Amino acid sequence: MGKEGGEEDALPLFETNEARFVGAYKVLAFTVFVGICLIWVYRLTHMPRAGEQGRWAWIGMFMAELCFGLYWILTQSCRFKVVYHYPFKERLSYRYEKKLPNVDIFVCTADPWMEPPTLVINTILSVISYNYPPEKLSVYLSDDGGSELTFYALIEASNFSKHWIPFCKKFNIKPRSPGAYFAQQIDVPNITYAQEWLAMKNLYEEMENRISSAVKMGTIPKETRDQHKGFSEWNSKVTKEDHQSIVQIIINGVDKNAMDIDGQQLPTLVYMAREKRPQCPHNFKAGAMNALIRVSSKISNAPIILNLDCDMYANDVDTIREILCFFMDKKRGHEISFVQFPQQYNNITKNDIYAGSYSVTNNVELAGIGGYGAALYCGTGCFHRRESLWGKVYSKDYRGELNPEAKKNTDKTVNELEELSKVLANCSAEKDTQWGKNMGMIYGCPVEDIVTGLTIQCRGWKSLYYNPDRKAFLGVGPTTLDTVLLQHKRWSEGMFQIFFSKYCPFIYGQGKIKFGAQMGYCIYLLWAPISFPTLYYVIVPSLYLLHGISLFPQVKSIWFLPFAYVFVARNVGSIAEALSCGVTLKAWWNWQRMWVIQRTTSFFFGFIDTISRQLGLSETTFVLTTKVGTEDVLKRYRQEVIEFGSPTIMLTIIATLALLNLFSLIGEIRKIVLDFEFKVLDQLIMQVILELLLVLINIPVYQGLFIRNDEGRIPSSVLFKSIVLASLACLIPII
């Protein structure tokens, strides 16, 4: 190879390109910015004088538009810096195949009912069969549910993996989550494949049945129980909230007898339920992750860690090799602390009814923040360098070698390792330490991921966002409106809390991360307060319309132009962005509905809860996202019919606002038609258009209120309350 090999060695392992059309976008953004400034000028110069009707409403409109405008500016920096990375995995294999580092994979689960064990083991099976040397792979499951059923499912999965891994490798199948694999249509290339496919499918279904019946009956088959010593950890005293540490090495990868049916070595597989005591705060997922970091350091101690939620199976087989191209690149690799993949779901419907595809967030915003070297850590689908996650500060001399010989505890027996690890999973392991502060995941915030990523970046590390064509991980997206709203409430609340804390990117990150990245973070951190201008815009113009008072310029006025321009340019731009991300126009429309609904409910309550926590009135909680639904609910989801479900306050707000918009639009139309008040139209046209758009967006809400009679409609108690509330609002005297 000689000279050629030398040249080959010098080539980078990945390349980074900037997105096209950024220049054109900047021009468009500039014109919108001018438009926004003109709107502000109009509001200031045309304000009704003291004593005139509508003065206060006008000031409110100005404040709302000021907030929208400033928020829009925040969303620009990331759009100026969108980059895409391309790894060269052939170069990696060519150069480092013999020196590949060990990789630890952490999967977190927290409840066997909301996160069924079959779902969990599908994720485990998808990663245990990665196209990567098995002796270098260790998979850990953290079970915050402390459930014997999950442990049992993991034992079943370990037995199944002995068949599954050879099958995957023999036919090079994708994806390697058996559930997802058998659910897809496949072409059968030959008879051997067909036979083995069928045999494997049966094996999988038998296992699935055993697990579901164990879950249904709440008991574990006696023969399995007798086979594994681990079950002795569960006695009548063990509950989800109160139990000792349990660490069970189910497959010990260093044991030469741990083989699959083809005689190949198996990856290590570990079950962990950290100690939980009512008096000791467990810090939710962050606590689980920190326990995993410590426990794994005793068992496999790999320099690279992949973190996954239990519903996120690996969809590509070569992901580890791709991210190693980033970490092992000679020039830039050593600075990189983590590589984040987008959070994507495999159950998104064609028109994305709950806006769960995050297409624009994933393809544009996150890629753009990544362009500033500060990709956000989003909790799942993220590969970390163990050292930086542990708390190391980046220094210029750091070489970033991923030692392939990292210590594996070959000299200790499984029992010894388990006993050592249990101590590290105890509550006392963190007493008087920096865990949760400067080490591992940060505590005290419902979005531990974002704040942890930020602290890592502020220790000098870079992070990279990677969104490959074939999706690397796929999870289960929410299938009811309730779930979406609760999830977004947790997120908006957690993120606003960061903004308010010492971790505010503009203070904590000052001088440490780029200004563009500081702005990028705030797009999300300010979700909660953006609820106020939105609520204002949804409520006040419609009340004033009812009373025939105009809050916008007339069509004939020159000031009509900036409003019209900003409205059209923003929406055309946003549609173009959406279409370029490959979504349908209807999906874009559905996003607008979710945008209004989330801002007026989830984000609003997120705001209230953040404030009440600041005042010490409530504590941090973590409401798990449900990952299962009844057949009936799933059917409606597939038909893209919104599942309104139970009578919550949030639902009452949604219905009340929708009715208010409807009442004011009907009132106005009535006036125009009955009283021939066409001249009013000229004055009020913008308000009428605003109401019309809101009413059109809310059509599914009216259907849920008045037309539908399935289980997912809006309950009649909510209908009643919202009619009363909206009518009362119409009677409010206007000042």
Ligand SMILES: O=c1ccn([C@@H]2O[C@H](COP(=O)(O)OP(=O)(O)O[C@H]3O[C@H](CO)[C@@H](O)[C@H](O)[C@H]3O)[C@@H](O)[C@H]2O)c(=O)[nH]1
């Ligand atoms: O006490 C807990 C609570 C949650 N989890 C796990 O955390 C993950 C995320 O929970 P989920 O209910 O699915 O929340 P999502 O909103 O879907 O999660 C996103 O947002 C969270 C922060 O709000 C991050 O922790 C997640 O990684 C990110 O995927 C799941 O695997 C849970 O099993 C625990 O291990 N322990």
Ligand SMILES: [Mn+2]
């Ligand atoms: Mn989730």
